[in-house]
Amino acid sequence: MTTPNNRRSASNDWQHRAAELGERLPSGFVVGTATAAFQIEGGAREGGRGESVWDWFTAQPGRIVDGSNASVAADHYHRYAEDIALARDLGSDAYRFSFAWPRLQPDGRGALNRNGVGFYDRLLDELLAAGIRPMATLFHWDTPLALRGGWLNRDTAQRFGDFAFLMGEAFGDRIDAWVTINEPATVTLNGYALGIHAPGEPQLWGALPSAHHQLLGHGLAVQALRAADVRGQIGITNVHSPVQPASDREMDAVVAGLFDVLHNRIFADPVLLGRYPVLDEPFDSVLRALAEVDPDDLVTIHQPLDFYGVNYYLPSRVAAGSGDASSPDGRAEALTRLPFHLEPFGEHPVTGFGWPIAPEYLSATLTELRDRYGDALPPVFITEGGASFADVVDEYGEVDDLARIDYLAGHIVAAVDAVSAGGVADGVDLRGYFVWSLLDNFEWAAGYTQRFGLVHVDFQTQKRTPKQSYRWLQRVLAARS
Template sequence: MTSRATRFPSAETLAAELPRDFALGVATSAFQIEGATREGGRGASTWDAFMHQPGRIRGGATADVATDHIHRLDEDIDLVRDLGVDSYRFSISWPRVQPGGSGRLNDQGVAFYDRLIDRLLADGISPMATLFHWDTPIELSGGWLSRDTAQRFGELAFLLGERFGDRVDHWVTVNEPATVMLNGYALGIHAPGETLLFDALPVAHTLLLGHGYAVEGLRGADVKGLVGITNVHTPTSGATASDEDTAFAGLFDLLHNRIFADPVLLGRYPQPLDEFASLVKPLLELDSRDLDIISQPIDFYGLNYYFPTRIAAGAGRAVSPDGDAAAMTSLPFHLAPWPEFATTGFGWPIAPEFLETTLTEMAERYGSALPPVFITEGGASFAESVVLDGRTGERVVADPRRIDYLARHLESALRATAPGGPAASVDLRGYHVWSLLDNFEWAAGYSQRFGLVHVDFATQERTPKDSYRWLQALAGTRRR
C-alpha cells in the first residue's frame, strides 16, 4: 500500500463532504502550553521532575514557560475563535487544580479554567475537557502502578464535575493510556522514566480503572456533558508474512490497541496467542469487578491517529517513534521502517489510508458496542520558519505539507465512514487538529512543531501558519 500522488483536496471540496453536524476542532494539553509551573499554587507533577533530570529532554528544554498560555489565555482563545471551529479540546492540569493529588481544589487553579471555559462559551466554542493528559501529581506514591492513584483520580473527576459540569460539553477521562504505559513505564522515555518492559502491564489496568472511577465521579456530579476516553490507535502489521513477524505484530496490536479498547468497550481483556499468554497473565487474572467499573457505558470514544506500525521479530535498535529507548533492545521484536511513505519531522510515516484502516478495524472489532467516535487528535510536525512577506511586510509561515497531511487524513476518515464505506457503521462526530500552537513536545522538547500557529519561544509571538488559514477556510465554507 503506497501513498497516492494526487493533490490533496481543497478546503472547499472537503467542506462539501463534511456532514452537517460534523465538529471541527483543535486540541492542546495543559503541560505542553501553560507554563507558570511554580505559580498560582500549582503543585509539581512527575513531568516536572522528569524534565529537570539531565539528558531526559532534547536540548535540555523544560516546560516551565512553554507557550506561556496561563498569561496569554485571551490571545490564544482569540485564535481559536478566529479559526471558526466548533470545539476546543484542552486538558486540566491535575497539579494546578489539586496540588498533591488529594484534598480540596486550589482556588487559583480552578479560577483559570473557569475563565477559560467561560471565554469559550462566550465565543460560541464547545469545551472538550481532558481530565488527565499525563501530569500526575508527584506526591502520588507509585504513580499509575498504584490503585490509590486511580481512586484519587475518580475523586478529582467528581470535584471537577461539580465545578464545571454545567458548562463542559464533552469530558475525556484519560488521554492515551497506551502512551503513558509504553513510554512512561515500559520504555522510560516519558515520565516517570521507568523501564519495566512487560512488567509495566499493570499500569494499563490502573489507568483504565482510573477511567472507570472518573466516569463514576462525573456521573455522580451529574455533569450535563458527554463522557468518554481517548486512546491512540495504530494499525499494526508484520514486516513480512512470516509466522514470527505476524505473531509479534499481533502481540503489539494487543499491547498498544486492544488492551485499552477491549476492556472499555467489551468488558474483557483480549486473549493473546498461547505463546504470549504468560506475558499478559496479570491482566487475565484480575477481579472481574474491576472490569465492571472499567466498562461502564460511555457516550463517545476518542481516537487519536498518527501513523501505522510495522513489526519484525528480533531485537532492534534503541529507537521508538518518540525518541531513543535503550530498553527496546531487550524486546523480542522491533519497529520496522516504512520506506514507501514520506515522513514527518518526527520521522513518522505519513499514511492517511491507514486512518481508514483504523476506523475499519474499530467497526469490525466492536460493532454495536462502539459509541459515537471523535478523532480527538490528528496532526504532524514539520520544520518551518517565519518569513516576511515582501509586499505586505507581514509575518508568514508556509506549511503546505501540514495542509496536505490534514486534508488527506480528514478525507480518509470521511471516505471510510461514508455510506457504503468500510467503516460506515462508525458514527464519526468530529476531527480535532493537533495542535493549536507549537508547544513543548515532551521528550523532544521544542524540536517538533505541530501547531497551526507558530510560536517564537523566545518572544512568545504567535503567527498563524498557512494551515491555520486553510482550516479557517474549511470551517467557513462548510454547510451549516
C-alpha cells in the first residue's frame, strides 16, 4: 500500500511545452498508442467472425449505459489503413492492438479462420510499411461465446494455449512484442465477481477460478509462443492501482490490504514470484480456492518474461464497510456484499469517468513494483495510460482537449522521472509508454459515452478528426533527440 511523496503536478501549459517534453524522453524510450479489437473493429458479422461473450452481453437490455453495441464501433475492420496512417503521421514508434479471438477461431478451437488471418496479415503489412512496431495482444476480453463457462472453465486455458501456438505460427515473424492477456484483474473483478462486464453473472468470491484459469492460460500461451519460435518479446499486461486506507482506523488498513491483494497481487505474484499471496485473519479463507491449486499450475504460470506490462489509470482509497447502489462506486448489487468500498479522492481533478487524475500515483506504482518484486521484475512498459473527457468537434472543426494534454504530459513525466537516477523508482527498467487510445471507441459497459482517443471518431459518419492532443503529441515526438 502506497502513499506517494508530494511532487509538483503538471502545469496546465504543457500544450506550449511539447518540445521540452520531447527532449526529456530517454533515448530508445518507446512511445506508442493502444487499441483493442472489440472496441474499434466492428465487422461483427463479416469474414466468418464468431460471436464473443461481449456480443452476447451487449444484446441484453440495460447492460450498456447508452444501449449501444460494437457491431460497427469505429469500423476499423474497413478503415484500418486510414487509422494506421494516422498513427504513422503522429510519429508513434509502436502500435498495440489485439487479435479478435472470435474472428480468428470462431468456435474457440480448431483451425484458424482464413478470412480472419487475411485481415491481420493486411494490418501487419500496413504497420510495417509505416515503420511502426506491432505489439499484439492475444486476449483483450472477447472470449468466444462457444467456450461455455468462459474463464470459469479450466478448459478455456488449454484452448487459449492452443490458440496462441497457431497465432505464433501465423504471425510470429512480424510482431515485435506479444501480450498474452490484458488485465486479467478487470476480467475477473468486473466480469465474474461484480457482473458489470461480460459475462455479467456476479459470482463474488466464486470468481477466483476465473483469475487462476486466465493466469494458467497466460503460462500456456507463453510456452506455446516459444514453441512456435516467435521472434518478438513476450509479456503480460496487468492493471495496477496503488492502494491506501481511507483513514488511520485499523479496519480500513485491513480491508485496504485485502483490496490490494484482490486487485493487484493475485494477478502479479504468481506470474513474477510463482505463488499466490496469503491473507491474514479475518480474511484468510477468502483465497482458499487459490491456495488449493495444483503446484504444477504455478510452475506453468511462472514463465520467464521479456517484459511486464502495466496499465495505470487511478489509485484506490479503501474504507471498511460495504458499498451501496447509490454510492459513486455502487455500480452493482454485488458491491453491497463486500466488506469494503472505495472512497473518492476529493483533492484531485477527475476524468469523464470520475477517476482521479493523479500522476504521482503512477510513480508510486512503479516504486511499489520495484520494492515488491525486486530482481523478479522484468523490463516494464506502461502498456496503457489515458483519460476520457467530453470531447466535441467545435465550429472550426477542432477538438480542444487541453485536459488530455495535461494528463498525458503529467503521467509521462511522472513515469520518466520516477525511474531516472535518484528517482523514487530508480532501478525499474522502464521501456516505454502507450497512450490509450489512438481512436475514440466502444468503451465497454459505458458504450460511446466516454472518449479516450487522440483522434475523435464521429460514430455516425466514421469521420476521423485528430484532436489537439494528437497535434501536441506529434510535436513531442518530433522534438526527440
